[in-house]
Amino acid sequence: MKTTSKKFSSIFLLQIFLISVFLLVVISISIKALILVNESTFRNSSYTVLVISKKAYVMRIDNKLSTLSILALKDKSGISKNSMLENSIFLHIPLDGQITNEKDQINDLKTQLLSVQAVLSIFVPNPSVHLLQMNLYDYLKLYFWAKQVPKRNIHEKTIQSISSYKDNNSELNIIISNFFGDQDIINEKISVEIVNGTGINGLGSKVAQMLENTGFDVVSVSSTDENRSSAIFITKSSSNSKSLQKIQNLFLFEAKEVEQGIADIKIVLGNDISSKLKNLEEN
Numbered sequence: 001m002k003t004t005s006k007k008f009s010s011i012f013l014l015q016i017f018l019i020s021v022f023l024l025v026v027i028s029i030s031i032k033a034l035i036l037v038n039e040s041t042f043r044n045s046s047y048t049v050l051v052i053s054k055k056a057y058v059m060r061i062d063n064k065l066s067t068l069s070i071l072a073l074k075d076k077s078g079i080s081k082n083s084m085l086e087n088s089i090f091l092h093i094p095l096d097g098q099i100t101n102e103k104d105q106i107n108d109l110k111t112q113l114l115s116v117q118a119v120l121s122i123f124v125p126n127p128s129v130h131l132l133q134m135n136l137y138d139y140l141k142l143y144f145w146a147k148q149v150p151k152r153n154i155h156e157k158t159i160q161s162i163s164s165y166k167d168n169n170s171e172l173n174i175i176i177s178n179f180f181g182d183q184d185i186i187n188e189k190i191s192v193e194i195v196n197g198t199g200i201n202g203l204g205s206k207v208a209q210m211l212e213n214t215g216f217d218v219v220s221v222s223s224t225d226e227n228r229s230s231a232i233f234i235t236k237s238s239s240n241s242k243s244l245q246k247i248q249n250l251f252l253f254e255a256k257e258v259e260q261g262i263a264d265i266k267i268v269l270g271n272d273i274s275s276k277l278k279n280l281e282e283n
Helices: 002-038 084-093 116-123 136-147 169-180 185-189 203-214 244-251 277-281
Strands: 047-050 055-060 068-073 097-101 129-132 152-157 191-196 217-223 233-234 255-257 267-268
Touching: 047 084, 055 129, 055 136, 055 169, 068 169, 084 097, 084 203, 084 277, 129 136, 152 169, 152 217, 152 255, 169 203, 191 203, 203 217, 203 267, 233 244, 244 267, 255 267
Parallel strands: 047 097, 068 152, 191 217, 191 267, 233 255
Antiparallel strands: 047 055, 055 068, 097 129, 233 267
């Protein structure tokens, strides 16, 4: 009888232990999932990501319109693996996230990056795959939304490189506007002022063109010799806008509210980011 009682007690304690371990695992996974969702940059109905591999691809998913736009670059010269802001300005496209895959040479974005195998592989630590300003939750969301887009709504174009349009920027900007224009940002009609204090000639105009290609209304571009830190100044009318969220996700500057200005959003590009954008002096 005592032996049976001890056996029952041991089994009961083992069950309690296993249940406790299971609950701890569930709680741990839930906390990690909440952190991923909270840190996500994919919070709107559209998302633009740069994929760097054998080629470079810029992909934009719009869940509201159920469209997928893919711009492929045969030559990825001028594209940085470490700076999404620099790439956004160079490409004339405001990016939301960036994926670098150095091991698997992606030749077809839809069949390789947006495959079940690619999604499963992202769960395994892989030093050759690097996500910049996006996380696993953003990748999964991108995958599932892209899979829902009908084939007739997938638009693709391949160009040689950004540099091949150096003497014809207007044609490049038309292509980018058609592929990456954001109707929500256009409809918000948020005005933007840009002040270039980096010392990099023409940077303010390049940033302005990048923002205009998406639908921002840039009303002023100027330069200053003052030693200023990078910042974003906003008025109340822009505080809850998608336009502000897009700018903050890209520039990662501190936002400060002001009563009024010549624009709803003022972007100050300061000396503190000059070193991060020095490659743009050559482009």
